Structure formats: C-alpha cells, structure tokens
Amino acid sequence: MENKKDYLLEVKHLRTSFFTTNGEVKAVNDVSFHVNRGEVVAIVGESGCGKSVTQMSIMQLVQSPPGKILGGEVIFNGKNLLEYGPNSKEMRSIRGDKIAMIFQEPMTALDPVMTIGDQLVEVIRTHRKVSRKEALVIAEKALDSVGIPDAKARLTNYPFEMSGGMRQRAMIATAVACESELLIADEPTTALDVTTQAQVMELLVDIVHKRGMSLIIVTHNLGVVNRYADRIYVMYAGHVVEQGTTEQILKYPHHPYTEGLLASVPKLEEEVGEKLVPIPGTPPNLTDIPDICPFIPRCRYVCDKCRNSAMPPLEKAGEGGRYLACYVDINTNEVRDNG
Amino acid sequence: MAEEKDVILDVQNLKMYFKTAKGFKKQVVKAVDDVSFQVLKGQTLGLVGESGCGKTTTGKCILRINDPTDGHIIYKGRDIARLKKSELRENRRDIQLIFQDPYGSLNPRQNLRTILKDAIVGDHKPHTAEEIRREIDRLLTLVELSPLMADRYPHELSGGQRQRLGIARALACKPTLIVCDEPVSALDVSIQAQIINLFERLKDELGLTYVFIAHDIAVVKHIADVIAVMYLGHIVEMMDAKQIFRNPVHPYTRSLLSAVPTVDYDSERTRERIILQGEVPSPTHAPSGCPFHPRCVYAKDICSKECPALKDIGDKHSVACHFAEQFSSEK
Known part of the structure; x- marks a missing residue:
C-alpha cells in the first residue's frame, strides 16, 4: 500500500459549480484524487467533463462569479489550500512557484508585448529575492534546459517570433526557473503538430523526472498518456469514473465509458476495414443534472440498479489501487458484488 | 495501373505559389510544389501531413478556391485549373467541401431548414415546397439527425451534430467528390468515431469519392484507400493504406x-521511436534539395543538392527519396 506521506497533492471531494442563468452547472462533482511525489498522473476525459475546472480549482483560478468552489479540500504539502482565499498572499506565493501550470495555447498564456526574458524575470523576481541580473542568468539557464537553442538571444524575442513548440518550451521554462514541485499541464500538446508533440512530451517528462517534480497531465488523448503516465483518472460529466495504473486502464478497462473511449480511437496497427465502435449519443448537459450515473443514456451495460440508484461511489475494485464508479461488471454483464 | 475511365480526379504537377512581402523584400511561398496524384471513383485519398505542408492548399486548388500557379486538375475530362469562372458553377455543385469547424461555415442566423434549402435550390431548377420539405427530411435522416431538428439553429447543436449538418449540406448538392478538410479534428474522441463511421456508410451508400485531409495519420489510415504523405508542399510518399503501417519507406513517414x-x-x-529534431522549416526559406534533409538522420550529400522525384517502387507504392530502394529492401 502506498504511504499517505508520499502524497504531494491530495484532492478530496472537490465540488465546483458555475451558477448561470440556466441553472447550476456542476462542473466538478465530488472529485477526489492524489498525486505522489515524483509521479506522473493523467486526468483523461472529453471536453466538458470537468478536467480543466478541477485544475483551475486547485489553483483557485475559477472565475467568480459565475464559478464557485462549493466544498472539498485541496491538500498540498499537508496544507489545505482552500483555506487560503484565492487572492491571499499564501495562494499567490504558491501559484506559479510551488505549483506551475502550462496551458494548451501558450500564445494566450504569454504576454504578446513583453519579451520572453522579461516575462521569465518577472516570474522569478516575484518568487525569489534576486536582482534583475541574477534573474536573467536563471532565465537563460531555464531556457537552455528546455532545449531552446541560443537561449541568450531568445531572451530578447517576443512570443510571436517563436514557433508553437518553442512557446510551449518557454512555458515549461518558467516552471523550471521557479523549481516548482508540481506542474499541471492542461492539454500541453493539443495545439502542436505530431512530431513537435512528441518532442515536447519527451522534454516535459524528462524534466519532471530529472528534477523530482510531480506532473498532472490533463488531456483528452489516451495515446499521449499511454507512454508517460504512471496512473490515470478517467473523468466523465464532473465525476471520476475510473482510476488505476496506466496498464490497468488501457489493457483492462472496467468502466463502460473507458472501454468505449478505447474502442473509439482509430488504431494504427489494426487491419484496414475494421469498424470503429463509437459511444452512441453525446455527453450530457451538466445543468441541473440528477444525482444518478451520468453515463446511463450512452451505456451498453445499463441495468435496473443503475436507473434506480444514486451515482455509484468511486470504490475499490480488485487489486492494485484500482477504483471504479459503476454498478455493473462489464465482463459478466452482471451487477457487481461489492460486499 | 488503374484504367483511365476509373480515374475521377487527376492532379498533374500542381503548383500553388503565394507571393508575399516582408518589408520591401519580396518572397514566394511554395505552398504546393509539383504535386501529382490520381483519385479513383469510389475511393478515398487521404492527404496527411503536419501544419504548413500544403494539404489544405491542395484541397482548395481542387475546388478552385485558389487559382493554381501551374499544373492541371483533370476532373471528368475537364481541366479545373483552366476553367472560366462561368464554367466553374457546375463543378462547384459536383465537388463539395466539408470544413473542420462547421460552426464557422454555418450562418448562425439561419435555421437548419434554411441552410439546407439554400443548398437544395442552388441548382436553379424548379422545386415545389413539398419537394424541398421532403428533401430536407431525407438529408437529415441520411446523416442520422432527426427531421424534427429542422427548425433549430446551429448554436443549439453539439459539435458532432453540427458536423453532421455540414455533411448534409454538402450532400444536398448531390456531389460526386467531397473534399473533407480535417472534418473530425475538432471533435471529441467518442464523437469522432461516430462521424468517421458516418463518412464510411455514406461513401458505400451514395458511391461518393473523398479527398480526406487530416493531420492524424491513424484517422486517415482508417478511412483512406490510398494515402499521400505531404511535407513542405511535396508528396514524399504515396501508397496503399494497408501498407503504411507495415512498410513505410520514407524517413519522414517513419518518424511521423x-x-x-x-x-x-x-x-x-516495444515499438521503435524516432523523435525528429528541430521543426518544419518555413516554406519561404525551403531547404535546397530534398525538403526533409535538414531533419533527416540518413541525409547524405546528394540530399541537399537534388530534390528526389516520386519514384514507383512497385506494389502501387511511390517514394520521393534518393535511398528509397535501400530503405524498402531493409524491411
């Protein structure tokens, strides 16, 4: 059993909602997960499943109103971050320093009218007591370590002078410069080309491992997480529906949604002419949803118990730290016996 | 080689250059440079490559959205590249386009009925109201949307439904050839599979021919019969879709x-992984010789001097590489 002390981050029963004119949108609905030190964890799900809002809630960057963190705990290094307000001194010193975040589109995360050097120096000097000169040296080293050639000259470049892959590297450099403990990468390679994507992912994971950082990869692409993640959490409609090691999730999916996701992906190895098995229907609208399993309308295995019971809790299923939120055993198509 | 009559689209030495200027310095972007391929009736040609490789520009030339700089696009015996504007009208109905983001190509103020009606009556033949209504119902059913949705507006649809509407609109013109430009890239995985299956079903039912443009090689492999891999405006490898995973020859295809x-x-x-160094060069400063040589691990002297031509290495497989024979015999 893993030791609780190894947890760098533990999120417990997090709930975040958006209060819109159409009603309450339960974007994150009782989500719990943890990240060990030095571990790469992936949060996988389709758009609107709450995977990004979960990360924004950890950083307390949820726009309020309409968003509101309704409850739960975000324990980072033994302290509950939610006890600090979003604008508190403590939270500001953690954001960008202890916990760094990388976004899908680096161009919107970088300031278009500041040079890369100035942006890095700003971040470094916000969190470290160093002179501008010293900060520039740290910035140059950081750029160098993320594989940007001719780092010194690049410090005077503006973001528009860099390619997409370079910009994403510069974002990673800010995390390196501050020696963050946890890096949250929200769809870090979705906007990049396949060959650049492979480069950036290799770099990201390499840096994380070398520096003993932890990494949360948020993505919709199961392929990206296959190679790099130690553990996977699958999210659907604001809930974590399955959790396990990468091998468990990809080889032996237990939740009908995970199984459906894997069957929907076109595979390179397959013979030509094989049919894809899509998940029918569309993801649910999260406005005022009832507290039952949200996957029921699209599920092949749905039974009476699913329809008549509340949302199944995320419970231990089998050996090896595997958790599942489903009443049905998809291998036997019978209601599982949880004892 | 396939018989002449089966070839529906024959693109020969297509070139599309864009003139740009940086300050006072005039530059030429060779977006598509000497591209040739044939599409057989009822087949799907997959164009795959990274951004900036010219795959979309090729598609636009087929539709004559761009006027090609040079080359021929023979469609049903006529050269599209040379057609007058007035002669294009007919072609425009026969060759349809499906976009990546259907929301950007749908008028937000028109409901589904109006959008489809405009496409149906675009042929300037007399239609009765009853005919149009029945045709709209038929089209919506064809793409697995409910005819009851005809009075909705695009913003009320989900991403997958909007893409279905985009397909229905293209089908309203009863096309023979459809150019699909990244039609599933913006969709979620579970929806993507639904749309791919829909494309395949429609092709079988209506006898359509597709030019399917995408950056995701797994998607293209799934849907296409023939795959052309593009890099910096050139086709570097073209082969049967079955071959791409089993016997890729060009170093770029392999690394992709x-x-x-x-x-x-x-x-x-367990599989071998090649991670390319560097990035795709800017097409304004395209490298001399083989476009891929600065990133190629096998590059020799000749690669920086001469641009290799697309050579047939047998089994409907052609490769543009000086060392194609050597690489293919390694397998």
Whole structure:
C-alpha cells in the first residue's frame, strides 16, 4: 500500500459549480484524487467533463462569479489550500512557484508585448529575492534546459517570433526557473503538430523526472498518456469514473465509458476495414443534472440498479489501487458484488 | 495501373505559389510544389501531413478556391485549373467541401431548414415546397439527425451534430467528390468515431469519392484507400493504406508514424521511436534539395543538392527519396 506521506497533492471531494442563468452547472462533482511525489498522473476525459475546472480549482483560478468552489479540500504539502482565499498572499506565493501550470495555447498564456526574458524575470523576481541580473542568468539557464537553442538571444524575442513548440518550451521554462514541485499541464500538446508533440512530451517528462517534480497531465488523448503516465483518472460529466495504473486502464478497462473511449480511437496497427465502435449519443448537459450515473443514456451495460440508484461511489475494485464508479461488471454483464 | 475511365480526379504537377512581402523584400511561398496524384471513383485519398505542408492548399486548388500557379486538375475530362469562372458553377455543385469547424461555415442566423434549402435550390431548377420539405427530411435522416431538428439553429447543436449538418449540406448538392478538410479534428474522441463511421456508410451508400485531409495519420489510415504523405508542399510518399503501417519507406513517414501516440499498452512500449529534431522549416526559406534533409538522420550529400522525384517502387507504392530502394529492401 502506498504511504499517505508520499502524497504531494491530495484532492478530496472537490465540488465546483458555475451558477448561470440556466441553472447550476456542476462542473466538478465530488472529485477526489492524489498525486505522489515524483509521479506522473493523467486526468483523461472529453471536453466538458470537468478536467480543466478541477485544475483551475486547485489553483483557485475559477472565475467568480459565475464559478464557485462549493466544498472539498485541496491538500498540498499537508496544507489545505482552500483555506487560503484565492487572492491571499499564501495562494499567490504558491501559484506559479510551488505549483506551475502550462496551458494548451501558450500564445494566450504569454504576454504578446513583453519579451520572453522579461516575462521569465518577472516570474522569478516575484518568487525569489534576486536582482534583475541574477534573474536573467536563471532565465537563460531555464531556457537552455528546455532545449531552446541560443537561449541568450531568445531572451530578447517576443512570443510571436517563436514557433508553437518553442512557446510551449518557454512555458515549461518558467516552471523550471521557479523549481516548482508540481506542474499541471492542461492539454500541453493539443495545439502542436505530431512530431513537435512528441518532442515536447519527451522534454516535459524528462524534466519532471530529472528534477523530482510531480506532473498532472490533463488531456483528452489516451495515446499521449499511454507512454508517460504512471496512473490515470478517467473523468466523465464532473465525476471520476475510473482510476488505476496506466496498464490497468488501457489493457483492462472496467468502466463502460473507458472501454468505449478505447474502442473509439482509430488504431494504427489494426487491419484496414475494421469498424470503429463509437459511444452512441453525446455527453450530457451538466445543468441541473440528477444525482444518478451520468453515463446511463450512452451505456451498453445499463441495468435496473443503475436507473434506480444514486451515482455509484468511486470504490475499490480488485487489486492494485484500482477504483471504479459503476454498478455493473462489464465482463459478466452482471451487477457487481461489492460486499 | 488503374484504367483511365476509373480515374475521377487527376492532379498533374500542381503548383500553388503565394507571393508575399516582408518589408520591401519580396518572397514566394511554395505552398504546393509539383504535386501529382490520381483519385479513383469510389475511393478515398487521404492527404496527411503536419501544419504548413500544403494539404489544405491542395484541397482548395481542387475546388478552385485558389487559382493554381501551374499544373492541371483533370476532373471528368475537364481541366479545373483552366476553367472560366462561368464554367466553374457546375463543378462547384459536383465537388463539395466539408470544413473542420462547421460552426464557422454555418450562418448562425439561419435555421437548419434554411441552410439546407439554400443548398437544395442552388441548382436553379424548379422545386415545389413539398419537394424541398421532403428533401430536407431525407438529408437529415441520411446523416442520422432527426427531421424534427429542422427548425433549430446551429448554436443549439453539439459539435458532432453540427458536423453532421455540414455533411448534409454538402450532400444536398448531390456531389460526386467531397473534399473533407480535417472534418473530425475538432471533435471529441467518442464523437469522432461516430462521424468517421458516418463518412464510411455514406461513401458505400451514395458511391461518393473523398479527398480526406487530416493531420492524424491513424484517422486517415482508417478511412483512406490510398494515402499521400505531404511535407513542405511535396508528396514524399504515396501508397496503399494497408501498407503504411507495415512498410513505410520514407524517413519522414517513419518518424511521423512513430511519433503518433497509440493506446495499445504493450506495443507503445516495444515499438521503435524516432523523435525528429528541430521543426518544419518555413516554406519561404525551403531547404535546397530534398525538403526533409535538414531533419533527416540518413541525409547524405546528394540530399541537399537534388530534390528526389516520386519514384514507383512497385506494389502501387511511390517514394520521393534518393535511398528509397535501400530503405524498402531493409524491411
């Protein structure tokens, strides 16, 4: 059993909602997960499943109103971050320093009218007591370590002078410069080309491992997480529906949604002419949803118990730290016996 | 070689250059440079490559949205590249386009009925109101949308439904050839599979021919019969879709395949991986010789001097590489 002390981050029963004119949108609905030190964890799900809002809630960057963190705990290094307000001194010193975040589109995360050097120096000097000169040296080293050639000259470049892959590297450099403990990468390679994507992912994971950082990869692409993640959490409609090691999730999916996701992906190895098995229907609208399993309308295995019971809790299923939120055993198509 | 009459689209030495200027310095972007391919009736040609490789520009030339700089696009015996504007009208109905983001190509103020009606009556033939109504119902059913949705507006649809509407609108013109430009890239995985299956079903039912443009090689492999891999405006390898995974020859195709993440746990950990260095060069400063040589690990002297031509290496497989024979015999 893993030791609780190894947890760098533990999120417990997090709930975040958006209060819109159409009603309450339960974007994150009782989500719990943890990240060990030095571990790469992936949060996988389709758009609107709450995977990004979960990360924004950890950083307390949820726009309020309409968003509101309704409850739960975000324990980072033994302290509950939610006890600090979003604008508190403590939270500001953690954001960008202890916990760094990388976004899908680096161009919107970088300031278009500041040079890369100035942006890095700003971040470094916000969190470290160093002179501008010293900060520039740290910035140059950081750029160098993320594989940007001719780092010194690049410090005077503006973001528009860099390619997409370079910009994403510069974002990673800010995390390196501050020696963050946890890096949250929200769809870090979705906007990049396949060959650049492979480069950036290799770099990201390499840096994380070398520096003993932890990494949360948020993505919709199961392929990206296959190679790099130690553990996977699958999210659907604001809930974590399955959790396990990468091998468990990809080889032996237990939740009908995970199984459906894997069957929907076109595979390179397959013979030509094989049919894809899509998940029918569309993801649910999260406005005022009832507290039952949200996957029921699209599920092949749905039974009476699913329809008549509340949302199944995320419970231990089998050996090896595997958790599942489903009443049905998809291998036997019978209601599982949880004892 | 396929018989002449089966070839529906024959693109010969297509060139599309854009003139740009940086300050006072005039530059030429060779977006598509000497591209040739044939599409057989009822087949799907997959154009795959990274951004800036010219795949979309090729598609636009087929539709004559761009006027090609040079080359021929023979469609049903006529050269589209040379047609007068007035002669294009007919072609425009026969060759349809489906976009990546259907929301950007749908008028937000028109409901589904109006959108489809405009496409149906665009042929300037007399239609009765009853005919149009029946045709709209037929089209919506064809793409697996409910005819009851005809009075909705695009913003009320989900991404997958909007793409279905985009397909229905294209089908309203009863086209023979459809150019699909990244039609599933913006969709979620579970929806993507639905749309891919829809494309395949429609092709079989209506006898359509597709030019399917995408950056995701796994998607293209799934849907296409023939795949053309593009890099910096050139086709570097063209082959039967069955061959691409078994016998890729060009170093770029190999690295592209190895960079694609897969969901198979075991094969992802055992297969060979080539991570390319650097990035795609800017097409304004395209390298001399083979466009891929600055990033190619096998590059020799000749590669920087001469641009290799697309050579047939047998089994409907052609490669543009000086060392194609050597690489293909290694397998």
